[in-house]
Amino acid sequence: MMRRLLKKAGFYLSVLVLVSPAILVFLWMLSLSFKNELDNTAFPPVFIPNPPVLSNYLDVFAKNNFALYLWNSVLVTGGAVLIGLLVGVPAGYGIARGKAAKFAILILIARMTPALSYLIPLFLLFQMIGLVGSITALVITHLVITIPIIVWIMIGYFENVPLELEQAARIDGATTWQAFRYVALPLAKPGIVIGGILAFIFSWNNFIFSVVLGGKNSRTLPSAVYNSLTFEQISWGPLAAAALLVTLPVLLVTVVAQRQIVAGLSAGGLKDG
Structure with a gap:
């Protein structure tokens, strides 16, 4: 009994050690978003806002076209995921049923290749056809992210059917x-x-494509937060508030669907002998 308790305690301690840096960074960002600039630059640091302020969140909407960037992110991510599913599900089925291991390896290589590798040729292509700075260009580039993920997961699932x-x-x-x-x-x-x-999740968080290919009215939320930085003075409160608002949809999806994510990955990883 004692041995089992020690094993369980060791497991939870290991998990705590692994996730604590991310949790601490998130809590610190949350703290920054509810403090005024005086407290944000104070030394020693003030961790708990007293009192909490909401002006940083109001500044995000007042000084930036946050609603437009949010809508752009919804369009780009939604379009890339929808097209990725329409293409990736049948492709995964074909590869699984055709036992095309070489195609599966190509999909894995495409998933492992850094997105930056696709950026220069895509930029030159879109520049020639006049799509730089458009939502269409961003949706097409985000397919580089969504299709390999979906195809790779669906191969594992269809092999189990x-x-x-x-x-x-x-x-x-x-x-x-x-x-x-x-x-x-x-x-x-x-x-x-x-x-x-x-x-x-991967499409929503993508940063580099929007920075290079997005225009003033087509950039997505991650790049919009980046463009809010100034060289004169960084306002840590509004910046942290904007970063939290960008992260919020991904957090909600992850929390709501955490069981489906774990169960789905586990089921997809099972192979019949």
């Missing part, structure tokens, strides 16, 4: 498309959910 079920549907007269739509697709719904969630 018993082929016998589809064969039985074909014996009953179903076409390949019908077997995919009515048999394989419903069984792979958890994979579609987890693929969409992870694609949303």
Whole structure:
């Protein structure tokens, strides 16, 4: 009994050590967003706001076109995730059923390749066709993020769907498309959910594409926060408030769907022997 308790205590201590730096940074950013500039620059640092102020959040909306940047992020991320699902789910099915291991490796390489590697050729292409600074250009570039994630996850899911079920549907007269739509697709719904969630998180947080390809009226929230920095003086309170507002949608999605994320990744990682 004591040994089991020690193991459990050791596990929770290890988790605490691993996540505590991220938690402390987040709490410090939260503290900055509710303090005035005098407290934010005080030494020794003031951690607990007394009293908390909301002016930093009001400044974010008053001094920046935050609503426009939020809408741009919704358009870019939503479009990239939707197109990624429309392309990635059938692609994952085809690779899984065709046992195309080489294509799976290419998808993995595409996922591992830094996004910056795609930026220069895409910028030159969009410059030639006049799409630099448009929402369309950002949606297309974000497909580099969403499609590899979704395809890779869906390959694992479709490999776990018993082929016998589809064969039985074909014996009953179903076409390949019908077997995919009515048999394989419903069984792979958890994979579609987890693929969409992870694609949303990575696309929403992307910074570099919007900085280079986004225009004044098309930049997304992460780059808008970056552009709010000034060389004369950094206002830490409004900057922290803006960063929290950018992070809030991802936090909400992660908290609400944490069970689906864990269950989806676990199920997708299982392979039949």
